[in-house]
Amino acid sequence: MNKIISLMLVDDHQMVLEGLKSLLQHHHDIEIRYACTNGQAALNYLAGGNHIDMVLLDINLPGMNGFELCKHIKKKFPAIKIIALSTHQERSAVTRMLQNGASGFLSKSADGKELSAAIHAVDANGIYLGAEIQQEMTGASGTAALPKLTRREKEILIQIAEGKTTSQIAEALFLSHLTVETHRRNIMQKYEVNNVAALIRLAMEQGMI
Numbered sequence: 498m499n500k501i502i503s504l505m506l507v508d509d510h511q512m513v514l515e516g517l518k519s520l521l522q523h524h525h526d527i528e529i530r531y532a533c534t535n536g537q538a539a540l541n542y543l544a545g546g547n548h549i550d551m552v553l554l555d556i557n558l559p560g561m562n563g564f565e566l567c568k569h570i571k572k573k574f575p576a577i578k579i580i581a582l583s584t585h586q587e588r589s590a591v592t593r594m595l596q597n598g599a600s601g602f603l604s605k606s607a608d609g610k611e612l613s614a615a616i617h618a619v620d621a622n623g624i625y626l627g628a629e630i631q632q633e634m635t636g637a638s639g640t641a642a643l644p645k646l647t648r649r650e651k652e653i654l655i656q657i658a659e660g661k662t663t664s665q666i667a668e669a670l671f672l673s674h675l676t677v678e679t680h681r682r683n684i685m686q687k688y689e690v691n692n693v694a695a696l697i698r699l700a701m702e703q704g705m706i
Contacts, residue, residue, distance in 0.1 A: 506553050
C-alpha cells in the first residue's frame with residue numbers, strides 16, 4: 498500500500514485554500530488534514546498532537562508571516578517538511594525560506610502537475626524549486642547567477658557538503674583551522690546564507706556540488 502502524505506495548508510485567502518484542495522483532490526496518496534488562514538492556528542493544531550507530514554505555506558500571512566512560521570514549525574516539529582507558496586519569487590525570499598528550513602518553493606501560478614511533483618519530491622527527502630523560481634534564481638539572461646568562488650573555496654565547499662568538520666577539512670587540505678574558517682565564512686557570505694544546510698541546498702540547486 499502506498500504511503501499517504503498528510504498535508505496542512507496555510508494561506509490567508511480562503512479561495513487559495515479551496516483551489517489547492519481542488520488541485521490535489523484526485524491524488525489518492527495525498528490527504529489534506531487541516532487548512533487554516535494564520536500561523537497561530539497552524540501551531541495550535543500541531544501542538545495538539547495531530548500528525549502532519551508536510552505544510553504548504555503561504556509567505557504573506559497576517560500577524561506571524563510565513564518566514565517566521567516556517568522557523569517555528571521546524572524548531573518545534575523538525576520532521577515536518579515545508580513547501581513555501583508565494584506570488585513573490587525574489588531570490589532573497591527563496592533564500593530566506595530555505596534558511597528557515599523549507600524544502601521547496603513554488604509560485605502560486607504553478608499548476609496541479611507541478612504541485613504534485615513538488616510534494617512527492619520533498620516527501621522523498623529532496624529539494625524542489627518551481628520552474629518560475631529556478632528561472633528567477635538563474636537570472637533573466639538564462640545563465641546561472643552563480644557566486645564566484647575561488648578554486649580553494651570550491652574545494653572547501655565540496656568538503657563541507659561531505660559533512661566534514663573544520664578540523665577535518667584543515668587536515669585534508671593542509672591548511673590551518675583559521676584559514677578554513679575564513680574561507681567558510683567567505684563562502685557563506687557569497688551565497689547569502691547563514692547556515693550550512695541552506696548553503697548546501699543552494700549549491701546543489703545551482704550545480705556547484
